[in-house]
Amino acid sequence: MIAFLGMGLLGSNFVKALRRKGETVQVWNRTASKAKALEADGAVAFEQVADAVRGADRVHIVVKDDAAVDEVLANALPGLQPGAIIVDHTTTSREGAIARTAAWQAKGFTYLHAPVFMGPANALEGSGFMLVSGDQSLIAKMEPLLAPMTGKLLNLGDETGRAAGLKLIGNLFLVTFTAGLADTFALAKALEVPVDAVADLFKVWNPANTLPTRIQRMTGGDYSKPSWELNMARKDTGLFMQEAAQAGVPLNIIPAIAKVMDQWIAKGHGDQDWTIIGSAALQ
Structure with missing residues (x-):
């Protein structure tokens, strides 16, 4: 029973x-x-x-x-x-x-x-x-x-305790994933792009498919062969914030990420792969 x-x-x-x-x-x-x-x-x-x-x-x-x-x-x-x-x-x-x-x-x-x-x-x-x-x-x-x-x-x-730990890690990913989508929809609003168009884009180009490769790149320890330079990623991040600010639409997550990017650029890593911003957590 x-x-x-x-x-x-x-x-x-x-x-x-x-x-x-x-x-x-x-x-x-x-x-x-x-x-x-x-x-x-x-x-x-x-x-x-x-x-x-x-x-x-x-x-x-x-x-x-x-x-x-x-x-x-x-x-x-x-x-x-x-x-x-x-x-x-x-x-x-x-x-x-x-x-x-x-x-x-x-x-x-x-x-x-x-x-x-x-x-x-x-x-x-x-x-x-x-x-x-x-x-x-x-x-x-x-x-x-x-x-x-x-x-x-x-x-x-x-x-x-391993099950408890991985449950929390999984939930953290879900929280950040959803928060990232919230900023994505906010930028879409600022750019007058319908949410349906965003959904249609992700049906064709699914960023989730890149997750295994992204993890491999982040954990590999070699950021000297960038697929996207940190300087360029920070440039685009600035455009996100600029477009949102001009439309009066707040972004919640992106400004914090921009600050982290700036810290790594200030340390001389601007020409390296942008995933270096997560390397401190792996040390």
Whole structure:
């Protein structure tokens, strides 16, 4: 029997998917009505978290952050049966995941951090990615149970906390990617280019296809054979800001990047590949 704690959009769809597979699921949420709503799908809702986990072999949790995970699990402890396995899908700090793995082991329970790159639709249909790392014997035991919940279960090795770290890194990329698109749309507005035209361009010329090559160039350590000189990239960055300023459209990310470019140019790297601006993070 499974208990699921946290009935937000992700958690509730995980529960619906589990119920469609015929699993018995007990649910809890801080706002009790959200858990109660899952009874229409055959889940059993409880107002007290300790009651929700009672009798469960597996306890899944997906809440806001480290503090919420610690609080909810502490309140659940009186109801946990010996040997229960806790699977935490919350995006948390690396340190928190490591500490909880050890703390719950000391209490006689198993804790596995399994964050996801999944939206609510993915949770419902069993697609997307779930990350795990740590005790490989535990992961081998859990893989048949977790794999059906996701499109791909990624085993990242035996280092506890690696899954938490790569989840944060992935989310950082998503944040910067979206922020970059926001500036892209802002420049399009300044230049009176419809967003549809931008989307059409990216359908034909997809910058995401260059990501492996970009990573290789950035991490190679040799910036002396530029495909785009830093001076030229900075010139274009100046044009972005000039066009946006003339149209009264703010850019949020590009000005900060321009400052970093200026710092590297001042150090004499203007004729090198522009990806040198990321080299400091690789040292």
